[in-house]
Amino acid sequence: MASFYRKWRSKMEFGLFTLPVLICVAVAFYIPFVMTVRYSLTKWNGISKHPKFIGLDNFKQIFTGDANFTNAAWFTVKYAVLYIVLINVLAILLALVLDAKLKTKTWLRAAFFIPYILSLVIVGFIWKFIFMQGFESLGDSTGWHIFKMSWLGEPGLAFISVLFVSIWQSIGFYLVIYIAGLQSVPGDLKEAAVVDGAGPVRRFFSVTLPLLAPSITIAVFMALTNSIKVFDVILSLTGGGPGGTTYSIAYDIYRDTFTNNLYGYGTAKALILFVAVLIITVIQLTIFKRREVEA
Amino acid sequence: MSASNKAARWIGEIVMVLLSLVFLYPLFLAIFNSFKSFQEVMSDVIALPHHWTFANYSYVWKFINYPRLFLNNTIITVLGLAGIVLVSSIAAYKLARTKSRLSGIVYFICIMPMLIPFQSIMLTVLKTARFLHLSDSTWGLGLLYWGFGAPLAVFIYHGFVKGIPRELDESAMIDGASGFGLFFRIIFPLLKSVTATIVIIDVMWIWNDFLLPLLMVNGSPTTKTLTLAAYTFVGQYTSDWQYAMTAMVMAVLPSIVVFMFLQKYIVKGVVAGAVKG
Numbered sequence: 001m002a003s004f005y006r007k008w009r010s011k012m013e014f015g016l017f018t019l020p021v022l023i024c025v026a027v028a029f030y031i032p033f034v035m036t037v038r039y040s041l042t043k044w045n046g047i048s049k050h051p052k053f054i055g056l057d058n059f060k061q062i063f064t065g066d067a068n069f070t071n072a073a074w075f076t077v078k079y080a081v082l083y084i085v086l087i088n089v090l091a092i093l094l095a096l097v098l099d100a101k102l103k104t105k106t107w108l109r110a111a112f113f114i115p116y117i118l119s120l121v122i123v124g125f126i127w128k129f130i131f132m133q134g135f136e137s138l139g140d141s142t143g144w145h146i147f148k149m150s151w152l153g154e155p156g157l158a159f160i161s162v163l164f165v166s167i168w169q170s171i172g173f174y175l176v177i178y179i180a181g182l183q184s185v186p187g188d189l190k191e192a193a194v195v196d197g198a199g200p201v202r203r204f205f206s207v208t209l210p211l212l213a214p215s216i217t218i219a220v221f222m223a224l225t226n227s228i229k230v231f232d233v234i235l236s237l238t239g240g241g242p243g244g245t246t247y248s249i250a251y252d253i254y255r256d257t258f259t260n261n262l263y264g265y266g267t268a269k270a271l272i273l274f275v276a277v278l279i280i281t282v283i284q285l286t287i288f289k290r291r292e293v294e295a
Numbered sequence: 296m297s298a299s300n301k302a303a304r305w306i307g308e309i310v311m312v313l314l315s316l317v318f319l320y321p322l323f324l325a326i327f328n329s330f331k332s333f334q335e336v337m338s339d340v341i342a343l344p345h346h347w348t349f350a351n352y353s354y355v356w357k358f359i360n361y362p363r364l365f366l367n368n369t370i371i372t373v374l375g376l377a378g379i380v381l382v383s384s385i386a387a388y389k390l391a392r393t394k395s396r397l398s399g400i401v402y403f404i405c406i407m408p409m410l411i412p413f414q415s416i417m418l419t420v421l422k423t424a425r426f427l428h429l430s431d432s433t434w435g436l437g438l439l440y441w442g443f444g445a446p447l448a449v450f451i452y453h454g455f456v457k458g459i460p461r462e463l464d465e466s467a468m469i470d471g472a473s474g475f476g477l478f479f480r481i482i483f484p485l486l487k488s489v490t491a492t493i494v495i496i497d498v499m500w501i502w503n504d505f506l507l508p509l510l511m512v513n514g515s516p517t518t519k520t521l522t523l524a525a526y527t528f529v530g531q532y533t534s535d536w537q538y539a540m541t542a543m544v545m546a547v548l549p550s551i552v553v554f555m556f557l558q559k560y561i562v563k564g565v566v567a568g569a570v571k572g
Contacts, residue, residue, distance in 0.1 A: 013474055017389035018401050020382045021445050027427065028442025029408035032419035039419065097311065104312055110558050111315035114322070117550045117561070119503035119522045122543050125529055126325045129536055134324055137340040168318075173565065180566045218569055229412050232505050236526070250414040257418050270415040277412050 040268035045261045058268035069269060071244070072252035079163060079248065080227040087167050087174055088219055092212070094171070095178035096204070109179070113172030120169060124236030127165045128152065155245040158238050162246055166233050170226070174219050181215030182208070217288045224284065228277060249273050329541040336537045351541040359524045360516065361545060367433045368521050368549075371508075372501045374437030379444035379497055380490055385475070386445075387452030388482055392464065405449040413443075413506065421510045429511075433518050436511045440501055448493050451568070455489045456482070495564030502550065521546045 040058060044051035062069050098108055115123060131151045139147030151161045185208055193203045231250040238246045240255070247255065253273065257266030328336050329351055330344045355361070390402045413420075420439075421430065429435030459482065467481045505522050512518040519527070525546040529539045554561055 014389055014393055014398070016474075017385045017478075021386035021405055021449060022401065024378075024382055024442035024445050025405060025408055026442075027423060028420065028439060028445075029411055029416065030404075031423050032416040033411060035419035035422065036416050097307075100307075102308055102311065104308055108311055108315050109562065110554075111319055113558075113562060114319065114551065114554065116565075117499060117503075117554050118547045119505060119550075121505045121522055121526055122546055125525070125539065126321055126543055129328075129540060130321045130324060133336070133340045133536055134321075137342075141341065168321075173569075176562050176566050177569055180570070222569060229414060231414065236529075250412070253414050254417075263418060267418060270418070273412055274410075274415040277415075278410055281410055 036267045036270055039264050040271045042264040044264040046257075046263040047261075051264060054264075058265050059272070061265070062269060062272065068244070068247065068252055068255075069249075072247045072249045075159070075245070075247060076228060076230065076249045078159070079230060080224065082163055083166060083227040083230075084220060084223040086163070087171060087223055088216065090167065091171055091174035091178050091219065094175050095182055096208075098175070099179060099182045109172075109176065112175050115169045116172040118169070120232035121236045123169045124165060124233045127161070127168075128237055131161060152238055153242055155242055158242055158246050162230075162234055162237060165237055166227075166230065169233070174223070177215055177219050177222075178212065181212045185211045221284060221288070224280065225277070228273075228280070325540045326544055328537060329544045331537055333535065333537050336540075351537050352545070355528070355538055355541045355545060359528055359542065363517060364519055364521045364524050365549070367512075367518060368502060370433045371437045371440070371520065372498055374434065375440030375444065375501050376494060376497055378438065378441035379448050380493060382441055383445050383448035383493075384452050384483065384486060384490070385478060387449045388456050388478055390449070391453050391456035392461070402449070402453065406446050406453075409446045409450070417506065417510060420507075424511060431512060431514050431518060433512060436508060436518075439507070439511070440497075443507070444497050444501075447496070447568075451489055451493060452486065455486060459485055489567075491560070492564045492567045495561055496568040499550075499561075499565075521549075 039051060041053060041055060042051035043054045043057070094112065098105060098112075102108065135147040135151065138144070149157060151157050189207055189211070190203060193207045198206065229250050230248045231254065234240065234246055234248055234251050240247045240251060249269070250273070253266050253269045256262045256269060260266075324340065327343055328340060330347045330349070332346070332348055332350070335342075335344060335346075386401075386405065390398050390405070424430040424435065424439060427435075429439055463481060464477065467477050472480060503522060504520075505526070508520045508523050509526075512520065513523055513527075516524075525542045528542045532538045
């Protein structure tokens, strides 16, 4: 009897401790997710009471005849690849410099980190101002051609602008991850390499870089998850333009659901995004788990 | 150290400081232009203001009702944070201490949503929130963050609780403590450092968040957040850059001020969160 009571009591307690969080994630994720799956099989404008069930037609249309989606997907892939490579290379280089014994180290680290604490939408607007008004003045006073190009008005340049502003905003985050990683590289390993006659470049590639592997795993993972969902910065910087060339998948979903009132169609795209993120994450986790170097 | 080596170091130092100033130049430009009149912005953007004016600030302050927005942001952030910490820490503690299949399943349910991109569910989140009468209210938005913040928080707390020896719980039980009393008196104080990490990451996220507030509280000027108000404001004043820049500066100023004072902790918290998360 006593043991029954104890068991019952511990079960009660388990429920009491875990039920609140279960309710919260159900409201925020699981209920909306189930609804997303349901609406993705319907044709619905968001207003009528009864969404019309159309099976997999939305998905068929997305994969066969939706130029918007193809363009947005292509934009997102290009953006994600370049973002991941550039931000990690730049952050590692910058971290190597800031890891040296500089007197201004604290200021420098703070300076590069500041944009990361700002809202992306606002960062987008500030840069829009720089590209539109600031560059004009800079061009007049320096005469440099680079300031006279239409950075938000030409498709190719607008893509570079979106990429550049995203990197500008978030490089501080990757920088501090790599600085933390460099600080955990044991100094005697570097000294041993010096004794063995390895130059700075050789030292970087054979000692520092392999030991940075855990940091690289984290940074690439974060860069991928963030870049595949890129949205805020595009909204305020280019608004998808010029000529709809800078729509990302997330922004395309937003356009379909909230601007074009294609609720069923938009949620079908949203579901595809989810599956893509899921697959990429699983692949990435398995690859990196295998390759990490034990330090 | 030789003289030439020393000189090289100085040059390197100066180059880096210059580079950081160029890096932050857009922010300086935004700040300078917020103190200019319309004519001055139009005639020369990169010059320092000839006549420093606060007129833009008093105009925007009143127009967007800055104190109200600040209060809204504070309510949403504090309420969201309190819930995330409370709900996630108790659950993570229990899950880490209970070794059963059910516990494993519940843990999986809690952290799995980290893989769901918000854009995949944004429309249906809005519908759910409307149904529960959580939309169009700052308090409702704060409550919603409990769920959105829980997966990462549970994950981080869970990893940390596993490192706290079980004997601590057992000796406390012998002293007669149990349930919530045991958790809040014995365990929660030990979670101080991870709680700080979670608070830092989540404050930065909730304070600056855009899409969820846009869907939830953009309908009325009394429920808007700072970022939202700045966003709408710029939409209305597309060519009045002096007002737009002022609104931008006012929206980001709280973050920058807080960062200046707590820089060390913020950087540390962000790194810890990334490494554990």
